[in-house]
Amino acid sequence: MTNDKSRVSFTILALVQSTLIFTIALIMIPMPKIANDFALSSSQLLLLQVAYGLPFSGLLLFGGRLADRYRGLRMFVIGLIVFGASSLFAAFSPSFEILVSMRFLQGIGGALIAPAAMAVLRVLFPDPAAFGRAMAIWGGVSVLGSIVGFVASGILTTWISWRWMFGVPILVAIIGLAAARWLLPADRSENTSNRPGLDPLGAILATLGIVFTSYGLIAVEDHSWTSAVVWGPLVAGLVLLASFLLVENKVRDALLPPGFLLDRYRSIGLLGMLLAAATSALIQFVLSLYLQQIRNWSPFSTAIGFLPFAVTLIATNLAAPALVGRFGARMVTIAGFILAAVGWGLLAGIDHDTAYASGLLPGQIILGASISLIFSGAAVLSTVNVPEHQTGLAGGVMNTAMELGPTVGLAILMSVASIQAEVVRGYASAFGTAGVFFVVAAVITIVLFRRSPVVAEKSANS
Structure with a gap:
């Protein structure tokens, strides 16, 4: 495969991956318009909000197993067909029930695509160093989809119907299918000796455990922790996940092999993915509320206000692979943790009269840079020394961490915010707490690797 063809193929895979995350965010800002169109209750709005994310996050591990087997x-092609077709029907949904069903199918398609795309990426770049360089870029791709979806939905839905936003996943699915036919590499070997079994019981337990736990955490936004709507799904989900871990220790072809998450590089990489995704979600969610509800900004102005954040993400993402190659993924990840702590520290001073240019913008820019650094470094750490026949598993695990980050982060930090009687003081507390989390993450990473040479993650990028 020529270098030019490899670059084009990588670009298309990255476009597809970012679109999966874009699709989560595309209905966030126009949600009030959708609620008005279908006369939705608060419970129906919650269901619409989670209809894509729950199957997406819950099925990623099984999607990884399917890609490996x-x-x-x-699996990339099958996922794109499901994703594209459901996006088309979502755009023309005549009722709330059909829209929710199509969002659910979009999530299933996304859960097949994301780990399969990484498996294709491994075939595209069989050399470990080339794959490591690709992953350093890949890490920042998803967060770009999130912020672009957020900004685009705020700008475009000012003039056009929210239904047109589904044109993006439809178009990208068509591009991906065309690339799969003419550009993307076929699997190198048809040898089935190292292909794992399906582990159906593990898949069911993992999927239901993640879905129930995630739903309980999402419900915290509208209910207290003591509400049955919250603790019921949480308890059920945690019991299912505990059962999943017990089963995985006994089956032959475990969906998540024991010890896979205990590798130092992988554990820090996944922690970075989770924290960076949580940061992206928190800044979008809270600052959009602050600007629209406290400062009375319009959705359009709010979207424009996030443009510097988006530009910083893109610029840093372009520079991050070179930094990973020079300093190692671990050092870049630590630098991202420290920068994130600084950015949240600046935003922790927010009050009712905070000026955008001098009060919000510096924190936004620093957080944008930190997120890109963390994602790039963490993506490399998450996939260092992963055998080729477990690439789908690595992709599923990495994307699961990325999806759980916003859910877990918002549940915890918005609960911290709710302790304060005054809303803006609550936002400040949440930001300060987020900064503490990143300080702790940096310390853990430094201590964990204090006597380890920077070998594995640099060799993957040399």
Whole structure:
């Protein structure tokens, strides 16, 4: 495969990956318009909000297993067909029930695509160093989809219907299917000796455990922790996840092999993915509320206010791979943790009269840079020394961490915010607490690797 063809193929895979995250955010700002169109209650709005994310996050592990067993390109194509077709029907949904169903199918398609795309990426770049460089870029791709979806939905839905936003995933699915036919590499071997079994019991327990736990955490936004709507799904989800871990220690072809998450590089990489995704979600969620509800900004103005954040993400993402190659993924990740702590520290001074340019913008820019650094470094750490036949698993685990980050982060930090009687003081507390989390993450990473040479993650990028 020529270098030019590899670059084009990588660009298309990255476009597809970012679109999966874009699709989460595309209905966030126009949600009030959708609620008005279908006369939705608060419970229906919550269901619409989680209809894509729950199957997406819950099925990623099983999607990874399918990619490892049946090969990435095949599952990539199947996922794109499901994703594209459901996006088309979502755009023309005549009722709330159909829209929710199509969002659910979008999530299933996304859960097949994300790990399969990484498996295809591994075939595209079989050399470990080339794959490491690709992952350093890949890490920042998803967060770009999130912020672009957020900004685009705020700007475009000012003039056009929210239904047109589904045109993006439809178009990208068509591009991805065309690339799979003419550009993307076929699997190198048809040898089935190292292909794992399906582990159906593990898949069911993991999927239901993640879905129930995530739903309980999302419900915290509208209910207290003592509400049955919250603790019921949480308890059920945690019991299912505990059962999943017990089962995985006994089955032959475990969906999540014991010890897979205990590798130092992988554990820090996944922690970075989770924290960076939580940061992206928190700043979008809280600052959009602050600007629109406290400062009375319009959705359009709010979206424009996030443009510097988006530009910083893109610029830093372009520079991050070179930094990873020079200093190692671990050092870049630590630098991202420290920068994030500084950015949240600046935003922790927010009050009712905080000026955008001098009070909000510096924190936004620093957080944008930190997120890109963390994602790039963490993506490399998450995939260092992963065997080729477990690439789908690595992709599923990495994307699961990315999806759980916003859910867990918002549940915890908005609960911290709710302790304060005054809303803006609550936002400040949440930001300060987020900064503490990143300080702790940096310390853990430094201590964990204090006597370890920077070998594995640099060799992957040399």
